[in-house]
Amino acid sequence: MxxxxxxxxxxxxxxxxxxxxxxxxxxxxxxxxxxxxxxxxxxxxxxxxxxxxxxxxxxxxxxxxxxxxxxxxxxxxxxxxxxxxxxxxxxxxxxxxxxxxxxxxxHIPIHLLEDCTHPVFLLALYLDDGSLSLTKSSRSKLNQIILTPHIYLYLQAFYPEELEQLSTFIARTFHHQFVLSKRSDGHFYTLRIQKTEEAIRFLNDFEPYAYAIPSMRKKLDWEYRLDLEKTKHPGLSVIVSKAKNDYTDKEIQFIIQAKQNGMTDAKIAETLNRTYWSVVYKWQDIKKNILKEDSLLYTF
Structure with a gap:
């Protein structure tokens, strides 16, 4: 052909x-x-x-x-x-x-990255050279399989200094936080999203492309992938690992009030003794899942 x-x-x-x-x-x-x-x-x-x-x-x-x-x-x-x-x-x-x-x-042309602000840049990196990796653990007494998703970009052909700059660009532009992860080949480092909630948020952001490219659904659609894993373990309860240090209802209400009052993410993080990126991601989660009925009122 x-x-x-x-x-x-x-x-x-x-x-x-x-x-x-x-x-x-x-x-x-x-x-x-x-x-x-x-x-x-x-x-x-x-x-x-x-x-x-x-x-x-x-x-x-x-x-x-x-x-x-x-x-x-x-x-x-x-x-x-x-x-x-x-x-x-x-x-x-x-x-x-x-x-x-x-x-x-x-090499990564750092000077060209600022021209590549459409999410398809990160999509192409992921579909070309990335993977959705699942860590599985079991609780036999509870008949449970616990899944922890990780997103990898296998870019070990590039130097770690380049990957650091690429990671900074991705975080600033697309709000997904990748960290360097050691490998035994190439230049010994690749990029990884290691937190459960961040990995799922990454997949949710790109899930719409699964409809345009159905063959990539297993790699893009988290709910679909989760259902596949459940069929592999009949008779067991397949659950997703929860992030440590979940936000309390009091903290969530504080974030909502603070954002209404114009407080910055950095100041909120300092007040709650949380990391900056944790607050950024939690606010996005709040807007999507808690304030979804009032999305027009809370646009920041």
Whole structure:
């Protein structure tokens, strides 16, 4: 199969925020910019390529569909087990090569991150190079299986200093807190969301994309994944681990009143002896689940 769509030559600054976000997110993930061994660059420019298993065809077709100015087509290899998403040769990818590669090794172009503020940037990183990992423990006397979800971005090909800067950008832009986690390969670190409530909030934010890419539902839809786990353990009660130091009703009411009075998250955290990010996430949870009927009255 060779799906071909015409591609408009375009410069980085002419791309939309969505296009920039998807392109850089997937380039930091599974994508590469192909170069020949020759030092000279083809007159038509360089080319984007992304190899993948045909089992993930739906996801790549989605990329092709939503970004036809970037991606040109998909070709299946002779083995029919793998395929390639590709672009036409273009000066855009020559320019991106210069931004993302040093001595032919891919790096995170920190200076381009501020152009990638659409959530599809984080979605592409996650679907390309991330996973939803479940830690399971049992309480045999209570017939319970306890699940603790973790979100990983397997970006160990990058240096930890780069991952720190990427983590800061993600927290500031998308309000999801990743921390460095040790690995035994690459540059020995990847990114991870380790708190249960934060992992579930991450999945809830991106769950709508499960409808556009049904094959990724297991990775995006927490309720669906939870139901799958329950079917694996018939006769047992499958529950999700609770976060330690849950907020009391008194603390929740204080946060609501403090936000109405204009108090900053940092000041609330100091008053409650909580971390800044804990307060940020709890306020989002309060707005969604406690104040949902009055959402128009509490917009901050």
């Amino acid at each position: 060779n799906t071909k769509i015409g591609v408009v030559e375009v410069k980085w600054e002419e791309l939309t925020f969505f296009e920039k976000s998807l392109l850089l997110g997937t380039l930091l993930g599974d994508g590469t910019i192909a170069r020949t061994k020759s030092k000279s660059i083809p007159k038509k420019g360089l080319q984007y390529r992304e190899h993948f298993s045909v089992k993930q065809m739906e996801y790549r077709k989605w990329k092709l569909k939503v970004a036809p100015r970037i991606f040109s087509g998909i070709r299946i290899r002779k083995t029919e087990t793998s395929a390639e998403l590709y672009s036409e040769k273009d000066e855009l990818f020559t320019w991106l090569w210069e931004q993302c590669y040093v001595d032919r090794k891919k």
